[in-house]
Amino acid sequence: MTHHRIGIDLGGSKIEIAVLAPDGGEIWRQRTATPSGYPDTVATISCLVRGCESRLGISGSVGIGIPGVISPATGLVKNANSIALNGHRFDQDVSQALGREVRVQNDANCFALSEAADGAGAGFGVVFGVILGTGCGGGIVVDGRLQQGPHRVAGEWGHTPLPWPRGPEVPGHPCWCGQYGCLETYVAGPALARDCDGPGAHDASLLPERAAAGDPRAAAAIARHADRLARGLAVVINLLDPDAIVLGGGLSNMDHLYTELPRLIPTHAFSDVIATPILRNRHGDSSGVRGAARLWPAA
Structure with a gap:
């Protein structure tokens, strides 16, 4: 039996909702500002879902992408740079508000799932999806299946150290996660802006x-x-050796990355030849919400 799938992308400044029809086509999209408080955020999501279902005359599954993860140890949100989410039973609270099960996943994982399904990574076996925006995240999809790991941190390369640091890169910048020298503090958008200006x-x-x-x-x-x-x-390639790497987030619009990265990566990766495609995303900032909808199967 096929059904409609509702996806929600919860960001620090906006909440986006989209509905995928049973054939995978998008039939609804709406954005609204993210409220400042946690209870209002849950209420807004509930209102968006019920509103679109009423307008379309449907009832759908609900998947949500958040800038963090649900800890399998505690059931609480952890690692969210939208700190109002941390420490809450977000999936249970939204489920209770809607009266149905919801699935919640990291937003970078949603991006990777979307691009691997019908985006730039379609047709590749192992896809590493990269978010280069306000922060730096990643997700891994293998043969269409999202890889999460037992701690739900698979793909979190933004909070690994900058490899082979040199000169002023040592000892590294402080990161909001409590460590020093994280990749996010060098390659995310604000880090690049600060490095220049x-x-x-x-x-x-x-x-x-x-x-x-x-x-x-x-x-x-x-x-x-x-x-x-x-x-x-290069470290991602050394560890995972993906069939394709797909770039997302605001910095993915920088054209030079698609010529410079294939030239530079082979000087660091542990192989005589590196031919990993570095691809621009197909769905732009819609990939997060499309991937959230795809947290539920089509049938």
């Missing part, structure tokens, strides 16, 4: 344009960023 900078989107116009500081910053990102992905 100093403390207080947070938007790196214009740096390639500035570099192309002859700004040497911007050119140097994006070159350092590409090299650091290549080192991080």
